[in-house]
Amino acid sequence: MALDHRRVPGPEESQAPLLFAVPGPAEPAAPGREAAALRPLLARAGLLSQAEGSAYVELGGGTKVLCAVRGPREAAEGRGRLLCEFRRAPFSGRGARPRPGPAAAARERELGLALQEALAPAVRLARYPRARLELTALVLQDGGSALAAALSAAALALADAGVEMFDLVVGCGLCRAPGPGGAWLLQPSEAEERAAAARLTVALMPGLNQVAGLLGSGQGGPPESWAQAVRLGLEGCQRLYPLLRRSLLRSAERRAAEGPRAGGASA
Numbered sequence: 296m297a298l299d300h301r302r303v304p305g306p307e308e309s310q311a312p313l314l315f316a317v318p319g320p321a322e323p324a325a326p327g328r329e330a331a332a333l334r335p336l337l338a339r340a341g342l343l344s345q346a347e348g349s350a351y352v353e354l355g356g357g358t359k360v361l362c363a364v365r366g367p368r369e370a371a372e373g374r375g376r377l378l379c380e381f382r383r384a385p386f387s388g389r390g391a392r393p394r395p396g397p398a399a400a401a402r403e404r405e406l407g408l409a410l411q412e413a414l415a416p417a418v419r420l421a422r423y424p425r426a427r428l429e430l431t432a433l434v435l436q437d438g439g440s441a442l443a444a445a446l447s448a449a450a451l452a453l454a455d456a457g458v459e460m461f462d463l464v465v466g467c468g469l470c471r472a473p474g475p476g477g478a479w480l481l482q483p484s485e486a487e488e489r490a491a492a493a494r495l496t497v498a499l500m501p502g503l504n505q506v507a508g509l510l511g512s513g514q515g516g517p518p519e520s521w522a523q524a525v526r527l528g529l530e531g532c533q534r535l536y537p538l539l540r541r542s543l544l545r546s547a548e549r550r551a552a553e554g555p556r557a558g559g560a561s562a
Contacts, residue, residue, distance in 0.1 A: 333531060334440075334482045335357075338447065338539055340455040340546035349454025350542075352448035356484045357438025360445045362452040367426035375423035379411035381445060383434045406442055407432075413446055413466070413498035413508030419459040428458060439484040440468030442496050442510070447539055454543055462500035463539055464507050467531035469495045469524050471515050477522040481531045495521070496526030501536040 335355035343349035346363035353359045370376060381403050410432060418428070430452065432445040446466025454460060470483040470491035479495075480487055488494065493513030500507050506529070515521050 303308060330478050331481050331527060331530070333534060334484075336538055336544035338451060340543055341550060342398060346452075346456070348452045348454070348458070350446045350448045350451035350455055352451070354440060354444055354482065357436050357439075358441055358444050359435040360441065361435060361450045362430060362431060362432045362445065362448040364428060364430050364452045364456040364458065365412065366428040366456075367423045367458075368429070370425055370427040372427075373425055375398060375420035375425075376427040377415055377418055377420060378427055378429050379407050379409055379414065379449070380429075381407035381410055381434075381442075382431065383437065383441075387434045387437045406445075409442065409496075409508065409510050410445060410449060413465055414449055414453070416505070416507050417450065417460050417462055417464045418453060419461065422459050428453070428456075436543075437485060439486075439488050440482045440496075442466065443468035443482070446496070446498050446508075447535065451539060451543060455546055462502040463504075463536070463543075464498050464500055465532040465535050467497050467499075467528040467535065469497070469528050471495075471513070471520070471524070479520070479527055481527055482548055484490045495524050495528060497532060499529055499532035501533050509537045 329436065337353040338350065340350045341348070342351050342361075343363055348364040349361070350362050352362075367375070383399075383403065410430075414430070430449055432449055434441050434536035438512050445467035446464055450460075450464040455465060468483060468488075468511055469481055469482060470488050471478050471493040472479050472487070473490055473492045477492055483491065483494075491513065493511065493515035495509070495515070496510040498506070509525070511521065511524075515524065
């Protein structure tokens with residue numbers, strides 16, 4: 296068989312240098328990092344014209360999440376249903392791209408279920424009998440606190456689609472620094488999450504002051520330590536709530552100025 300001399304004779308497969316790097320000590324928190332400090336947040340609703348509702352949330356440090364809502368669509372069940380899907384883009388993480396497999400798919404299903412359980416109390420599903428709402432959260436870049444950012448983006452997308460809700464859901468992520476006296480950090484970065492001894496995601500409906508969901512893992516210490524983390528997360532959600540409301544208001548004003556969308560759901 297004739298050889299293709301125009302092709303670079305490189306290897307068929309390659310590995311990222313990070314695979315062969317010697318693991319060093321855990322990266323410490325950023326200098327001057329305050330436990331209750333919030334990362335800068337950018338939120339915008341109504342970006343996708345192909346979906347009934349959409350939202351984009353970006354956290355300072357690199358976390359970027361895009362959510363889209365489709366429906367309501369006819370369903371065979373007699374009651375309304377909210378179906379949530381959590382996905383990561385292949386290029387969302389650091390280093391080599393993760394290979395798709397059962398473990399990654401199971402983790403995405405677990406996070407999708409957590410997303411669904413946290414959003415369900417806020418949606419008035421009784422107003423949508425025999426219908427289903429489909430929500431997809433895509434992590435474009437994971438710089439830490441991805442699930443919390445997806446919660447906030449999903450709530451904005453549902454509201455942008457005109458879905459009747461009791462309140463917005465705001466998410467905040469936390470992690471506990473390693474060590475016996477490790478403190479809980481609000482909205483941790485990806486490096487802080489990798490070195491963490493425990494993680495916690497809090498979902499709150501601030502207008503009703505009701506907790507919509509909690510998802511924790513790891514060794515967070517005694518119950519008092521977890522209670523402190525929950526209080527810190529609830530305070531963070533309350534501080535983020537005005538930012539999300541202003542983003543939704545700007546989207547409604549922009550839509551009113553542009554006129555009704557063809558084929559879209561009424562706000």
